[in-house]
Amino acid sequence: MNIAGILSRIVILCFVPLFLSSCNGDDLKKAATISSKKLTLSKDRSLKVEIVFSDSAVVKAKGFAPILDQVNPSSGSKYQEMPKGVKITFFDPKQTVTGTITSDYAIRKETEQVTIFKKNVVVVRDDLTFNTEELTWNQQKKMYYSPKGIVTRPDGTVLNAINFTAPEDFSSVAFEQGSGETYVKGDLGQ
Template identity: 30%
Template sequence: MRRLLVLVTLLGIGILGCENDLAEVEALKARLDVKVERVEEVEILYSDSAQVKVRITGPVMLNNLDRTEPYQEFVEGVLVEFFGPEETITSTMVAKYAIRYDRRGEVIVRDSVVWESVENQKLETEELIWREKDEEVFTKKFAKITTAREIIYGHGFRADQNFSNAKIQQVEGIIAVDEGQ
């Protein structure tokens, strides 16, 4: 009986002696957040009818599993390669940050966004939004388009998702004009 009492007393002292620093507990909780997955050296392929259309790569992707608004976030930059019918690259886009909202079907790329086509067309802006359902890309920010013959500046840009039928708003710049017109 005396042995049991000593064991219970020691166990009680051990339990009462445990004290956790609240800051340490919160830091551990944040590191073990099961709502966010961290993926490194990411490569995502999008295909249609067994043909690769888009390849997305980046050093780090955070996959937020929140049920109300799941999203994927590229916090250290992203490279997007667009493919044509022969699975050759038709254009590329780079940015320092990107986020894709699953439910909205919306992708936003920010910070030093540069899209370039194999025809030497280039779009530079600070933000570009792709609405998957509408199959369009746009920005309300300052944009610069460079082609072999022109440099066009504007505030606002809109095109279909393969960057054809591009329109730039509030245009200014140097535009080539044929002398015969």
């Protein structure tokens, strides 16, 4: 027998018992303890929900969700989930529609006072349409945030950019690294 064969047998004889001894019953007991700690959720489902947001008896917005799940985890904060999407219509003090937000999914985190709209998010106002895949509304700051999106104006201007922010009424939009197309009226050559 050569030296390489002897060394390989010594390595196998030394490490196999060591490996097998690391697989003892204590590990299985730990795994059973961990798996017994289950997270309990209570979920209340409502169908065809309309929510009215008002301030001093003046309606500011109405929201509609085909499904609204109120989720109360056994640990952690409560949240509302709209798995089939949501449409919110905004009103001015004269109750004229000023804009809408629609998305295929939304979640409202009560403790953080944040609502996150996801999948096919579209904000429509008279002066712009904003398309994105994710839009966050921070209720405390009264601001909207989006990592990226496309703004289209009625004159045909299209703007792609990242890190969008807008106040609650979308009266202005701030962004970074914008690029797009714009149209200028008038005679440029004369």
